[in-house]
Amino acid sequence: MMSVKNFTYNLLFLILLGSCISPPDNFPSVPEVAFKGMEFVSTNSSDSLIVSITFKDAEGDLGLNATDVDPPFNALEFKRDNTGALILYGKRPSEAPQFNPIDWAVNPTVNNIVVRDTVWVEQNQNHNNIFVKFFIKRNGVFSEFRWENPPFYTTFNGRFPRILNNNNTQAVEGTIRYSMLSFGWQSLFRNDTIRIDVQIQDRALNKSNIVSSPEVTLSQISRR
Known part of the structure:
Protein backbone atom coordinates (compact mmCIF):
# COMPACT_ATOMS: atom_id res chain seq x y z
CA MET A 1 0.00 0.00 0.00
CA MET A 2 1.37 3.40 -0.91
CA SER A 3 1.88 6.02 1.75
CA VAL A 4 1.34 9.31 -0.02
CA LYS A 5 0.33 11.72 2.70
CA ASN A 6 3.70 12.45 4.26
CA PHE A 7 5.40 15.57 3.00
CA THR A 8 8.57 17.28 4.16
CA TYR A 9 9.81 20.68 3.17
CA ASN A 10 13.28 22.16 3.09
CA LEU A 11 13.43 25.88 2.44
CA LEU A 12 16.39 28.00 1.45
CA PHE A 13 15.54 31.62 0.85
CA LEU A 14 17.13 35.04 0.69
CA ILE A 15 15.36 38.24 1.69
CA LEU A 16 16.56 40.78 -0.82
CA LEU A 17 15.09 44.10 0.24
CA GLY A 18 13.50 45.74 3.25
CA SER A 19 9.90 46.84 3.24
CA CYS A 20 10.84 50.48 2.84
CA ILE A 21 12.67 49.93 -0.44
CA SER A 22 10.96 49.24 -3.73
CA PRO A 23 11.72 45.75 -5.05
CA PRO A 24 13.58 45.35 -8.35
CA ASP A 25 11.50 45.89 -11.46
CA ASN A 26 11.78 42.23 -12.38
CA PHE A 27 10.26 41.04 -9.10
CA PRO A 28 6.63 40.11 -9.78
CA SER A 29 3.64 40.73 -7.53
CA VAL A 30 2.33 37.34 -8.69
CA PRO A 31 4.89 34.72 -7.61
CA GLU A 32 7.22 33.49 -10.31
CA VAL A 33 8.85 30.07 -10.26
CA ALA A 34 11.42 28.19 -12.31
CA PHE A 35 12.35 24.51 -12.31
CA LYS A 36 15.69 23.75 -10.64
CA GLY A 37 15.99 19.98 -10.24
CA MET A 38 14.49 16.65 -9.26
CA GLU A 39 15.95 13.59 -7.58
CA PHE A 40 14.80 10.21 -6.33
CA VAL A 41 16.14 8.90 -3.02
CA SER A 42 15.56 5.24 -2.18
CA THR A 43 15.93 4.07 1.43
CA ASN A 44 15.03 1.06 3.54
CA SER A 45 11.87 2.88 4.61
CA SER A 46 9.81 5.21 2.44
CA ASP A 47 11.36 6.56 -0.76
CA SER A 48 11.47 10.25 -1.53
CA LEU A 49 10.85 12.07 -4.79
CA ILE A 50 12.22 15.58 -4.37
CA VAL A 51 11.49 18.48 -6.69
CA SER A 52 13.28 21.82 -6.36
CA ILE A 53 12.00 25.12 -7.71
CA THR A 54 13.26 28.68 -7.41
CA PHE A 55 10.87 31.50 -6.65
CA LYS A 56 10.61 35.30 -6.76
CA ASP A 57 7.91 37.41 -5.17
CA ALA A 58 7.69 41.16 -4.60
CA GLU A 59 5.59 41.05 -1.40
CA GLY A 60 6.96 37.93 0.27
CA ASP A 61 3.46 36.66 1.17
CA LEU A 62 4.42 33.07 0.48
CA ASP A 103 -15.49 13.25 -0.87
CA TRP A 104 -16.45 12.23 2.67
CA ALA A 105 -15.17 13.32 6.09
CA VAL A 106 -15.65 11.16 9.18
CA ASN A 107 -16.53 13.00 12.40
CA PRO A 108 -15.49 16.43 11.11
CA THR A 109 -15.56 19.63 13.13
CA VAL A 110 -18.13 22.06 11.73
CA ASN A 111 -18.43 25.51 13.31
CA ASN A 112 -16.40 24.26 16.31
CA ILE A 113 -18.73 21.31 16.88
CA VAL A 114 -17.71 17.70 16.16
CA VAL A 115 -20.30 16.03 13.94
CA ARG A 116 -20.35 12.33 14.83
CA ASP A 117 -21.16 11.12 11.35
CA THR A 118 -19.80 10.92 7.79
CA VAL A 119 -20.36 14.18 5.93
CA TRP A 120 -20.19 15.00 2.22
CA VAL A 121 -17.41 17.52 1.61
CA GLU A 122 -15.48 19.30 -1.08
CA GLN A 123 -11.75 19.81 -0.77
CA ASN A 124 -10.76 23.49 -0.64
CA GLN A 125 -7.86 23.94 -3.05
CA ASN A 126 -6.80 27.14 -1.26
CA HIS A 127 -5.89 25.10 1.81
CA ASN A 128 -2.68 24.20 -0.04
CA ASN A 129 -0.07 26.45 -1.59
CA ILE A 130 1.96 24.06 -3.73
CA PHE A 131 0.31 22.04 -6.46
CA VAL A 132 1.89 19.05 -8.19
CA LYS A 133 0.63 17.16 -11.21
CA PHE A 134 2.13 13.91 -12.47
CA PHE A 135 2.25 12.83 -16.09
CA ILE A 136 3.25 9.43 -17.43
CA LYS A 137 4.36 8.68 -20.99
CA ARG A 138 2.73 5.77 -22.74
CA ASN A 139 3.11 5.07 -26.47
CA GLY A 140 4.91 8.37 -26.88
CA VAL A 141 2.10 10.45 -25.36
CA PHE A 142 1.90 11.99 -21.89
CA SER A 143 -1.32 11.69 -19.89
CA GLU A 144 -2.01 12.88 -16.36
CA PHE A 145 -1.69 10.35 -13.57
CA ARG A 146 -4.48 11.47 -11.25
CA TRP A 147 -3.86 10.54 -7.62
CA GLU A 148 -7.39 11.70 -6.78
CA ASN A 149 -8.86 8.76 -8.70
CA PRO A 150 -9.29 5.23 -7.31
CA PRO A 151 -7.57 3.33 -5.84
CA PHE A 152 -5.46 6.11 -4.28
CA TYR A 153 -7.97 8.89 -3.47
CA THR A 154 -5.24 11.27 -2.42
CA THR A 155 -3.08 14.15 -3.64
CA PHE A 156 0.51 15.32 -3.60
CA ASN A 157 -0.59 18.93 -3.30
CA GLY A 158 0.50 20.35 0.03
CA ARG A 159 1.92 23.25 1.98
CA PHE A 160 5.26 24.88 2.52
CA PRO A 161 5.59 27.08 5.63
CA ARG A 162 5.70 30.87 5.69
CA ILE A 163 8.83 32.37 4.18
CA LEU A 164 8.52 35.43 6.42
CA ASN A 165 7.20 35.21 9.97
CA ASN A 166 5.76 38.71 9.95
CA ASN A 167 3.31 40.62 7.79
CA ASN A 168 5.89 43.02 6.41
CA THR A 169 6.11 43.41 2.66
CA GLN A 170 9.55 42.33 1.48
CA ALA A 171 10.84 41.03 -1.81
CA VAL A 172 12.06 37.45 -1.52
CA GLU A 173 13.73 34.88 -3.69
CA GLY A 174 15.08 31.43 -3.00
CA THR A 175 14.58 27.72 -3.46
CA ILE A 176 11.85 25.36 -2.29
CA ARG A 177 12.73 21.67 -2.01
CA TYR A 178 9.51 19.68 -1.86
CA SER A 179 9.90 16.07 -0.82
CA MET A 180 7.13 13.55 -1.52
CA LEU A 181 7.39 10.32 0.45
CA SER A 182 6.02 6.95 -0.61
CA PHE A 183 6.72 3.24 -0.30
CA GLY A 184 5.56 2.62 -3.86
CA TRP A 185 7.34 4.90 -6.33
CA GLN A 186 9.37 2.14 -7.93
CA SER A 187 6.60 -0.45 -8.01
CA LEU A 188 4.22 2.07 -9.56
CA PHE A 189 6.36 3.83 -12.16
CA ARG A 190 9.10 1.22 -12.68
CA ASN A 191 10.90 2.27 -15.88
CA ASP A 192 8.20 4.64 -17.09
CA THR A 193 9.03 8.12 -18.33
CA ILE A 194 7.38 10.71 -16.12
CA ARG A 195 7.07 14.49 -15.92
CA ILE A 196 5.99 16.70 -13.03
CA ASP A 197 4.31 20.11 -13.22
CA VAL A 198 4.57 22.42 -10.20
CA GLN A 199 2.79 25.65 -9.28
CA ILE A 200 2.67 27.70 -6.05
CA GLN A 201 0.18 30.21 -4.65
CA ASP A 202 0.65 33.21 -2.36
CA ARG A 203 -1.63 34.19 0.52
CA ALA A 204 -3.46 36.66 -1.73
CA LEU A 205 -4.40 33.55 -3.76
CA ASN A 206 -2.28 34.58 -6.74
CA LYS A 207 -1.10 31.47 -8.57
CA SER A 208 2.35 31.41 -10.10
CA ASN A 209 3.27 30.19 -13.53
CA ILE A 210 3.48 26.41 -14.00
CA VAL A 211 6.91 24.84 -14.40
CA SER A 212 7.63 21.38 -15.74
CA SER A 213 10.41 18.95 -14.98
CA PRO A 214 12.30 17.27 -17.81
CA GLU A 215 11.10 13.89 -19.02
CA VAL A 216 12.84 11.39 -16.73
CA THR A 217 12.80 7.88 -15.32
CA LEU A 218 13.40 7.23 -11.64
CA SER A 219 16.72 5.54 -12.41
CA GLN A 220 17.93 8.64 -14.25
CA ILE A 221 17.39 10.89 -11.23
CA SER A 222 18.32 8.42 -8.48
CA ARG A 223 20.78 9.76 -5.93
CA ARG A 224 23.90 7.62 -6.10
Whole structure:
Protein backbone atom coordinates (compact mmCIF):
# COMPACT_ATOMS: atom_id res chain seq x y z
CA MET A 1 0.00 0.00 0.00
CA MET A 2 1.37 3.40 -0.91
CA SER A 3 1.88 6.02 1.75
CA VAL A 4 1.34 9.31 -0.02
CA LYS A 5 0.33 11.72 2.70
CA ASN A 6 3.70 12.45 4.26
CA PHE A 7 5.40 15.57 3.00
CA THR A 8 8.57 17.28 4.16
CA TYR A 9 9.81 20.68 3.17
CA ASN A 10 13.28 22.16 3.09
CA LEU A 11 13.43 25.88 2.44
CA LEU A 12 16.39 28.00 1.45
CA PHE A 13 15.54 31.62 0.85
CA LEU A 14 17.13 35.04 0.69
CA ILE A 15 15.36 38.24 1.69
CA LEU A 16 16.56 40.78 -0.82
CA LEU A 17 15.09 44.10 0.24
CA GLY A 18 13.50 45.74 3.25
CA SER A 19 9.90 46.84 3.24
CA CYS A 20 10.84 50.48 2.84
CA ILE A 21 12.67 49.93 -0.44
CA SER A 22 10.96 49.24 -3.73
CA PRO A 23 11.72 45.75 -5.05
CA PRO A 24 13.58 45.35 -8.35
CA ASP A 25 11.50 45.89 -11.46
CA ASN A 26 11.78 42.23 -12.38
CA PHE A 27 10.26 41.04 -9.10
CA PRO A 28 6.63 40.11 -9.78
CA SER A 29 3.64 40.73 -7.53
CA VAL A 30 2.33 37.34 -8.69
CA PRO A 31 4.89 34.72 -7.61
CA GLU A 32 7.22 33.49 -10.31
CA VAL A 33 8.85 30.07 -10.26
CA ALA A 34 11.42 28.19 -12.31
CA PHE A 35 12.35 24.51 -12.31
CA LYS A 36 15.69 23.75 -10.64
CA GLY A 37 15.99 19.98 -10.24
CA MET A 38 14.49 16.65 -9.26
CA GLU A 39 15.95 13.59 -7.58
CA PHE A 40 14.80 10.21 -6.33
CA VAL A 41 16.14 8.90 -3.02
CA SER A 42 15.56 5.24 -2.18
CA THR A 43 15.93 4.07 1.43
CA ASN A 44 15.03 1.06 3.54
CA SER A 45 11.87 2.88 4.61
CA SER A 46 9.81 5.21 2.44
CA ASP A 47 11.36 6.56 -0.76
CA SER A 48 11.47 10.25 -1.53
CA LEU A 49 10.85 12.07 -4.79
CA ILE A 50 12.22 15.58 -4.37
CA VAL A 51 11.49 18.48 -6.69
CA SER A 52 13.28 21.82 -6.36
CA ILE A 53 12.00 25.12 -7.71
CA THR A 54 13.26 28.68 -7.41
CA PHE A 55 10.87 31.50 -6.65
CA LYS A 56 10.61 35.30 -6.76
CA ASP A 57 7.91 37.41 -5.17
CA ALA A 58 7.69 41.16 -4.60
CA GLU A 59 5.59 41.05 -1.40
CA GLY A 60 6.96 37.93 0.27
CA ASP A 61 3.46 36.66 1.17
CA LEU A 62 4.42 33.07 0.48
CA GLY A 63 3.80 30.08 2.71
CA LEU A 64 1.20 28.84 5.16
CA ASN A 65 1.71 27.69 8.74
CA ALA A 66 -0.28 24.98 10.49
CA THR A 67 -2.38 27.66 12.21
CA ASP A 68 -3.49 29.13 8.88
CA VAL A 69 -6.81 27.27 8.73
CA ASP A 70 -9.38 30.06 8.72
CA PRO A 71 -11.06 30.95 5.40
CA PRO A 72 -9.86 31.09 2.71
CA PHE A 73 -7.33 28.49 3.91
CA ASN A 74 -9.80 26.05 5.50
CA ALA A 75 -9.35 22.45 4.41
CA LEU A 76 -12.97 21.53 3.63
CA GLU A 77 -16.22 22.96 2.33
CA PHE A 78 -19.29 21.16 3.65
CA LYS A 79 -22.02 20.32 1.17
CA ARG A 80 -25.58 21.05 2.27
CA ASP A 81 -29.07 20.23 1.05
CA ASN A 82 -31.68 22.80 0.03
CA THR A 83 -32.62 23.32 3.67
CA GLY A 84 -29.04 24.13 4.64
CA ALA A 85 -28.49 20.85 6.49
CA LEU A 86 -25.28 18.87 6.18
CA ILE A 87 -25.52 15.89 3.83
CA LEU A 88 -24.78 12.68 5.74
CA TYR A 89 -23.61 9.45 4.15
CA GLY A 90 -26.57 7.45 5.46
CA LYS A 91 -28.99 9.90 3.81
CA ARG A 92 -26.95 10.75 0.71
CA PRO A 93 -28.78 11.63 -2.50
CA SER A 94 -28.42 9.48 -5.61
CA GLU A 95 -25.88 11.82 -7.19
CA ALA A 96 -23.52 11.60 -4.22
CA PRO A 97 -20.36 9.48 -4.64
CA GLN A 98 -19.71 6.26 -2.79
CA PHE A 99 -17.53 6.55 0.28
CA ASN A 100 -13.95 7.64 -0.30
CA PRO A 101 -11.59 9.79 1.79
CA ILE A 102 -11.72 12.75 -0.60
CA ASP A 103 -15.49 13.25 -0.87
CA TRP A 104 -16.45 12.23 2.67
CA ALA A 105 -15.17 13.32 6.09
CA VAL A 106 -15.65 11.16 9.18
CA ASN A 107 -16.53 13.00 12.40
CA PRO A 108 -15.49 16.43 11.11
CA THR A 109 -15.56 19.63 13.13
CA VAL A 110 -18.13 22.06 11.73
CA ASN A 111 -18.43 25.51 13.31
CA ASN A 112 -16.40 24.26 16.31
CA ILE A 113 -18.73 21.31 16.88
CA VAL A 114 -17.71 17.70 16.16
CA VAL A 115 -20.30 16.03 13.94
CA ARG A 116 -20.35 12.33 14.83
CA ASP A 117 -21.16 11.12 11.35
CA THR A 118 -19.80 10.92 7.79
CA VAL A 119 -20.36 14.18 5.93
CA TRP A 120 -20.19 15.00 2.22
CA VAL A 121 -17.41 17.52 1.61
CA GLU A 122 -15.48 19.30 -1.08
CA GLN A 123 -11.75 19.81 -0.77
CA ASN A 124 -10.76 23.49 -0.64
CA GLN A 125 -7.86 23.94 -3.05
CA ASN A 126 -6.80 27.14 -1.26
CA HIS A 127 -5.89 25.10 1.81
CA ASN A 128 -2.68 24.20 -0.04
CA ASN A 129 -0.07 26.45 -1.59
CA ILE A 130 1.96 24.06 -3.73
CA PHE A 131 0.31 22.04 -6.46
CA VAL A 132 1.89 19.05 -8.19
CA LYS A 133 0.63 17.16 -11.21
CA PHE A 134 2.13 13.91 -12.47
CA PHE A 135 2.25 12.83 -16.09
CA ILE A 136 3.25 9.43 -17.43
CA LYS A 137 4.36 8.68 -20.99
CA ARG A 138 2.73 5.77 -22.74
CA ASN A 139 3.11 5.07 -26.47
CA GLY A 140 4.91 8.37 -26.88
CA VAL A 141 2.10 10.45 -25.36
CA PHE A 142 1.90 11.99 -21.89
CA SER A 143 -1.32 11.69 -19.89
CA GLU A 144 -2.01 12.88 -16.36
CA PHE A 145 -1.69 10.35 -13.57
CA ARG A 146 -4.48 11.47 -11.25
CA TRP A 147 -3.86 10.54 -7.62
CA GLU A 148 -7.39 11.70 -6.78
CA ASN A 149 -8.86 8.76 -8.70
CA PRO A 150 -9.29 5.23 -7.31
CA PRO A 151 -7.57 3.33 -5.84
CA PHE A 152 -5.46 6.11 -4.28
CA TYR A 153 -7.97 8.89 -3.47
CA THR A 154 -5.24 11.27 -2.42
CA THR A 155 -3.08 14.15 -3.64
CA PHE A 156 0.51 15.32 -3.60
CA ASN A 157 -0.59 18.93 -3.30
CA GLY A 158 0.50 20.35 0.03
CA ARG A 159 1.92 23.25 1.98
CA PHE A 160 5.26 24.88 2.52
CA PRO A 161 5.59 27.08 5.63
CA ARG A 162 5.70 30.87 5.69
CA ILE A 163 8.83 32.37 4.18
CA LEU A 164 8.52 35.43 6.42
CA ASN A 165 7.20 35.21 9.97
CA ASN A 166 5.76 38.71 9.95
CA ASN A 167 3.31 40.62 7.79
CA ASN A 168 5.89 43.02 6.41
CA THR A 169 6.11 43.41 2.66
CA GLN A 170 9.55 42.33 1.48
CA ALA A 171 10.84 41.03 -1.81
CA VAL A 172 12.06 37.45 -1.52
CA GLU A 173 13.73 34.88 -3.69
CA GLY A 174 15.08 31.43 -3.00
CA THR A 175 14.58 27.72 -3.46
CA ILE A 176 11.85 25.36 -2.29
CA ARG A 177 12.73 21.67 -2.01
CA TYR A 178 9.51 19.68 -1.86
CA SER A 179 9.90 16.07 -0.82
CA MET A 180 7.13 13.55 -1.52
CA LEU A 181 7.39 10.32 0.45
CA SER A 182 6.02 6.95 -0.61
CA PHE A 183 6.72 3.24 -0.30
CA GLY A 184 5.56 2.62 -3.86
CA TRP A 185 7.34 4.90 -6.33
CA GLN A 186 9.37 2.14 -7.93
CA SER A 187 6.60 -0.45 -8.01
CA LEU A 188 4.22 2.07 -9.56
CA PHE A 189 6.36 3.83 -12.16
CA ARG A 190 9.10 1.22 -12.68
CA ASN A 191 10.90 2.27 -15.88
CA ASP A 192 8.20 4.64 -17.09
CA THR A 193 9.03 8.12 -18.33
CA ILE A 194 7.38 10.71 -16.12
CA ARG A 195 7.07 14.49 -15.92
CA ILE A 196 5.99 16.70 -13.03
CA ASP A 197 4.31 20.11 -13.22
CA VAL A 198 4.57 22.42 -10.20
CA GLN A 199 2.79 25.65 -9.28
CA ILE A 200 2.67 27.70 -6.05
CA GLN A 201 0.18 30.21 -4.65
CA ASP A 202 0.65 33.21 -2.36
CA ARG A 203 -1.63 34.19 0.52
CA ALA A 204 -3.46 36.66 -1.73
CA LEU A 205 -4.40 33.55 -3.76
CA ASN A 206 -2.28 34.58 -6.74
CA LYS A 207 -1.10 31.47 -8.57
CA SER A 208 2.35 31.41 -10.10
CA ASN A 209 3.27 30.19 -13.53
CA ILE A 210 3.48 26.41 -14.00
CA VAL A 211 6.91 24.84 -14.40
CA SER A 212 7.63 21.38 -15.74
CA SER A 213 10.41 18.95 -14.98
CA PRO A 214 12.30 17.27 -17.81
CA GLU A 215 11.10 13.89 -19.02
CA VAL A 216 12.84 11.39 -16.73
CA THR A 217 12.80 7.88 -15.32
CA LEU A 218 13.40 7.23 -11.64
CA SER A 219 16.72 5.54 -12.41
CA GLN A 220 17.93 8.64 -14.25
CA ILE A 221 17.39 10.89 -11.23
CA SER A 222 18.32 8.42 -8.48
CA ARG A 223 20.78 9.76 -5.93
CA ARG A 224 23.90 7.62 -6.10
